[in-house]
Amino acid sequence: MIDPERAAADTPGCRGGGIFLDSAGSSLPPRDVLETVIGHLRREAEVGGYRAARERADDLEEGYGVFAEILGCAPEEIAFTDSATRSWLSVFNAVPLAAGDRVLITEAEYAGNAIPILRRAESVGAGMDVVPSTPEGDVSVEALEGMLDERVKLVSLVHAPTNGGLLTSVRAAAAAARRAGAYVLLDACQSLGQVPVRADELDVDFITGTGRKWMRGPRGTGFLYARRAVLDGLVKDSVDLHGGTWAERGLAVARDDARVFELWEASIADRLGLVAAGRYLLDLGVDEVHAAVRAVSGRLRTGLASIAGVRVHDIGVAHSGIVSFSVDGVPAPKVAELLVERGVTVTVSRRASTRIDMERRGLAEVVRASPHYFVSPAQVDAALEVVEAVRG
Template sequence: MTMDIAALRRDTPACARVVHFNNAGAALPPAVVVDTVVDHLRREAAIGGYEAEAEAGERLEAVYGSVARLIGAAPDEIALVESATRAWDMAFYSLRFGPGDRILTARAEYASNYIAFLQMARRTGAEIVPIPSDESGAVSLPELDRLLDERVKLIAVTHIPTSGGLINPAEEIGRRARSAGVPFLLDACQSVGQLPIDVEAIGCDMLSATGRKYLRGPRGTGFLYVRRALLERLEPPFLDLHAACWTAPDRYELRPDARRFESWESHVAGRLGLGAAVDYALRLGLPAIRDRVCALAERLRARLAELPGVAVRDLGQRRCGIVTFTREGEDAAAVKARLGAQAIHVSVSTASGTLLDFEARGIPDLIRASVHYYNDESEIDRFVAALAAA
């Protein structure tokens, strides 16, 4: 599919005012997402929150189907929650660990996930084992093979680390997890919306994602996928009258579907906006999105590599729309502030986000420029010129 970039930019009014290379933080939403959220909030103001939710019942139900289509799942395997972190936590803390049980993870694992590992290790005596990286910086598959034994109770990996462009080999990890009978939790926070995702092809048992990044949805939205075959073995770490039914004074029954990981109260307008964002991405097609995003990112990397004193820091043989770099003589926060004053948006990644990775590479911080399909080549030119003009 050929994208009409001019039309997509018109559908994103902020493109006329800013160069937004912070899509790995929060992308600019298309007009339909904004309108969907605002229209529902106005409806709540007009008739009441409960009444507006009831009126939107079919549209809300359709969001589960849209998310399921996005990742190749079934609607009853989807839970809608308020963030990718909450989705990930609900899955992780549903698992049971004991002394000596092992959690295998990546060296570039995200801080929120690793902190949860540390807490679980402290509570239960489980062990955290980072899988060594290969020469490209991705998870080493031979090392994973070496570590996979009867002590391993979970493989939990971030598909695309927050601090660079590499794409971890999720399908190859999934094949090994499935063969070993070990649950596989994939943090797809940065990959959903920029890459085609098929949970059956990947072989993950659980997947967490956010709305605000490459899906271009509202903040405060996310979702969790749990494979039906695993679902019946998991009890969420906390429940309410939506996740379970109080059946007798001393008994309750869990919902039979993934909505056992939800809570009753939710951001209804945000959920509708998430559905609009997913449908927008599906209409464009994820293969077309991937091709456009990756091409823009490679163009940006090539232009940055031409600048004196600039070092592109992305790892991986397969790389995505996140471009990270350092500039000699100027710390990352100063670069961000200088570009921001010119309405050019980037973010900064520090060791607090992926500590093991940063320590191994000896890097204190990075500038992160993350492109999306609505960005264009003229913005790359403007970005490189502004960066060079110090």
Template sequence: MMDLTAIRAATAGLSTGRVFLDSAGSSLPPRVVTDTVIDHLRREAEIGGYRAANERFDDLAAVKTSIATLIGATPDTIALSDSATRSWTDFAYSVPLRPGDRILISEADYASNAIAAMQRAAHTGAVVEHIPSDATGRIDTDAFAAMLDERVRLVSLQHAPTNGGLVNPVAEITRLAHEVGALVLLDACQSIGQLPIDVSALGVDALSATGRKWLRGPRGTGFLYLRGELARSMEPARLDLHSAQWVGPREYRLAEDASRFEFWECDVAARLGLGAAVDYLLALGPDQAYAAVAERARYLRATLPELPGLTVRDLGTEHSGIVSFTIEGHDPVQLRDHLAEHDVTVTVSHASSTLLDMTARGVAAVVRASPHYFISPDELDRFVAALGELVGRG
């Protein structure tokens, strides 16, 4: 069982008394993460960045080992990056495309992914098509299966969208896509650190993720997972002297594993901090952490609808730790600001982030609460009470 008192004591951001419900945005890191980052920056100031990085060579390699342990992969299939977006685009822009090829994106896809897919299609003659959702909001597997043919080259799949608690059926979609030879790129930006992820069980070809959300790592960190064969065979759209070696006047040789998707220059301190965050989760017990996030989200989904005019907007049959809602007659931004005045941090997800889904539902914006495992039951009640005060005032 998790020791909530110890976890909270190790989280500096909780000492302010503010109720923090924005781990889907950028979570509060445990102290070991900030100490790791700051200590390395100080070491760089003492001896220079090159020597400081050399001292931590083995520790940097261990970051990939920790990530691989978390997602059921091997270290050679992990490429470190500065964000989930960087990881997603690095893979998507490296998939060979020709005129007439098809890219399929889900209705819950994030704006960055959709924009990149459309640009890639415009430059190659490929087309972007939208996968329908079923009545629950999940990807409609029957409709998806009917869309598939040999021209589908890439399927962009959102594991858990940014604007609500939906969780998509990843393994089933991947199995269907592979029947026609399509590659599946899973955006795990909102699922890594709060939902179980086993890449072998999911079967995806690639997975992009961030460090700053549910993993509780530093901003400016992320990673890309590539299925073993792709990690050894796929050529990235961009290379440098780390991702490849210059072996002759007109010849280069790609790195032999997923590091071919990395560049030499990076934020060493932040990457060490990411490793510390993943190690913290592994030591805590991922299954316990996932269960605690789910419990807190379930409590809010059961409690919030008791407030007059409040509608929980989460779709799907399986849910993540994101709880989205609106209150009739109240602007979501004003709700966010009202809660901030009561020392409660939430955020707003606008239609521009998930255009297909929000437009289809006729929703311009939702308030998004995302309680992590470090949130106490009393804090959840404070959040509900602050909302109730606003509703009571009309």
């Protein structure tokens, strides 16, 4: 069991006395992550970036094993990037797509994914179709099965949507898609670091994510998993001298592992910080973290639902640590502003980020709270009192 007080004591950002409920935005790093990043930047200032990187070559290499352990795969199926967006785009642009092909998304699709899907579909003459949801808000596997045919090349799934507490039923949807011969790309940007995300259990082809959210790593870091068995069928055009070799004057050869998605230039300090965040998660235990986040977010969700004039907007049966709500008569940005003024850090999720789901439910914006395991029950209760005061 994770002690939130001890976790907070190991988090420099918790010393200010506020209540941090924005790990779905950019979480607070633990001390070891912070010291790792700053320490390496100092070393770069002393001896230069190249030498400093060579000194940490073993640690950088071990990072692939750290994330392979977290994601339930082989180290050669892991790549590091500078963001979740870079990871997702690298994989998506490598999936062959031609005129007449189809990409399926769910109603929970994130704008950062939907925009490139729409743009590329338009450029090649492909189509994008939306899989309906169940009455509870989860992806309808039955509807998905009815939409799958030989033209579907990719099914894009969002594990934990940015605008609420849904946890998508990934395994069942992935199994249906793979039976039909489609690639399955899982956006785990909001799930890894708070719930178990394992390739060997979910049976997806690709997983992408970021370091700055629930992983508690630095900004400017991302990671991806690519199933080794599918790499040969991908388009490998966006490759530099790290992901490939200039073998002869007229011949370039791409790597045959997931690192084909990496670029030569990277922030070594940030990557070391991401690896440190991965080790920190493993030391705590993924299941223990999941239980702690589920408990603290459940307490917040239940408490908000009990306040008159406050509506919780989370959907689905299984929930993530994201809690979305609104206060009657007070715009979401104003609620967030008033909470921040009183020491409670939250943010706002707007329609443009998850347009299909928000339009379906008639929502323009919601307040988004996302407590991590370093938030105590007492802090949740204090945050609820602030919401009551804001409600007036």
